[in-house]
Amino acid sequence: MGKIAFKRVKGSKSLRQRLLLSALSLKPIIIDEIRADDMIPGLRPHEMSLIRLFDAVSDDSIIEVNETGTQLKYKPGTIMGGKNLVHNCALSRSIGYYLEPLIVLGIFGKKPLSIRLRGITNDPKDPSVDTFRSTTLHILKRFGVPAEGLELKIEARGVAPDGGGEVLLTIPNAQRLTAVHWEDEGMVTRIRGVTFSAKVSTDFEHSMRYAARGIFNNLLPDVHISEDHRYGPPAGKSPGYGISLVAETTSGCFISADTAVSWGRTDETGELDVEKEKRNPAEDTGAETASWLLQEIEKGGVVDSTHQGLLFLLCALCDNDVSKVRVGTLSPYAVETLRNIKEFLGVTFALKPDQETGTVALICTGIGRGDLFRKMS
Incomplete structure (x- = not known):
């Protein structure tokens, strides 16, 4: 057996994507100088959690991290998929951070993938689980991923700082993807969406819906935004609320925007994350997300x-x-x-x-x- 040739890259930038491309191409990599000059150097909790997730859906992968966490050596194994898997996501990022690479790995697994992910379902930093369900899965179908067995169930909501959310993702095998000619975004025919509230009053949802509909109803009549109020265990461990919107077009495109409001989380230094500390009123949250969706539509593209x-x-x-x-x-x-x-x-x-x-x-x-x-x- 010959010596393994590792591809060397530096820094924490694109770490998630580099791991994914390494796994897909079977090219072993060494990532050096991961936040080497930071006050707290090395891999963050969500990155370590992502590495464990890659290992969980693969067989014979080799992962080595040095004592300071500033160097990661990764030799990818065979992507297996598997049933009834469970992964607890680190609370420093939401489940959306893990879903993008996971769905691509799942497509090329030897077996269909069925995995339960626990953590934060809705967060301003990453796409929400609602967006993955309403938009991302439709994009996969464009490339020939079978619709049967392609599903994301939201079994519990969870926002920062303590999470408590849970989703069940199932991905069928495709092995091969079909090339696409996809250039016409078409015209928007309808707006769909969902608001959620967890451990807070439904008044937050009513305010978001009212504000968003007030913007959309001036442009087209077919607007429907449903509500998803959670209480008890399905509401997770922290209070919060949010909204996810998607515009559907005549050519089968899905353009999305979402956000969530929670009571903040601490960063790696133990300080409160200022971005999460500032909480928009629910009415402003609905209006701003609706405006964001219109900006995405205006940019064009599929x-x-x-x-x-x-x-x-x-x-x-x-x-x-x-x-x-x-x-x-x-x-x-x-x-x-x-x-x-x-x-x-x-x-x-x-x-x-x-x-x-x-x-x-x-x-x-x-x-x-x-x-x-x-x-x-």
């Missing part, structure tokens, strides 16, 4: 800013065929995704900006995960 990175990754992993998609202004995360895809998979996207619409068309030839394995062997 997905919102949050989903650009996932869209590009799925295109790169498609069968050896050409995919062409169109998005609005590229987000910083999307740009970083394009760089990581080129570095790990060797797939380069051609970009064609449209000055008239402000959108960008991207074209690539998918590497095909099965073709990738053959190329490496």
Whole structure:
């Protein structure tokens, strides 16, 4: 057996995506200088939790972390999937932080994936579990992931700081993804959404719904925002409320926006996170999220800013065929995704900006995960 050749990268930036691309391409990596100069150096609790999650759905992976947590050595194993798995997510990030890489791993597992994730379901920093259910799963179907067995159930809500939320994710195997030509976002035909409240009065939900509908009803008649009030164990361990909205179009696009309001959490230094300490009134939360959704629609493109990175990754992993998609202004995360895809998979996207619409068309030839394995062997 020959010596393992590790790919070396530095810093905590894109750690989640680098781990995912390492697992998909079977390229072992060493990540050095992880927050080496910070007051508290090394991996954060949510990153360690993510690494354990990768290990849980894989077989024969090797993970080594040095004493200070500033170096991570990761040799990916076989993505297995599995049934009745349970993972407790670190409370420094919400479940949405874990879901994006997990759903991609699940697609390429040897067995269908069924996993229960516990932690924070709704948070301003990461996409909510509602957004994954209403929007992200529809994007997977575009690439040929079977609709049967593709589901996300929200069994309990959980907000910061103590979480207590729980979701059940099931992902069928696809093994191969179908290339897409997806450039027409169509016209918005209806708005759907959900508000939630946990351990607080339903008045918060009424205020959010009223404010959001007040904006949308001036533009189109088909608007429906449901309520999801939780109490007792299904409400989690901390009080909070939030809203998730999605615009559906004539061409089958889903454009989303969401946020949540909670009573804050402490950061790694033990100080209260100022961003979470500032709590918007419920009416302002509804109005601002509705306005955010309209801004995403105005940008154009077939997905919102949050989903650009996932869209590009799925295109790169498609069968050896050409995919062409169109998005609005590229987000910083999307740009970083394009760089990581080129570095790990060797797939380069051609970009064609449209000055008239402000959108960008991207074209690539998918590497095909099965073709990738053959190329490496």
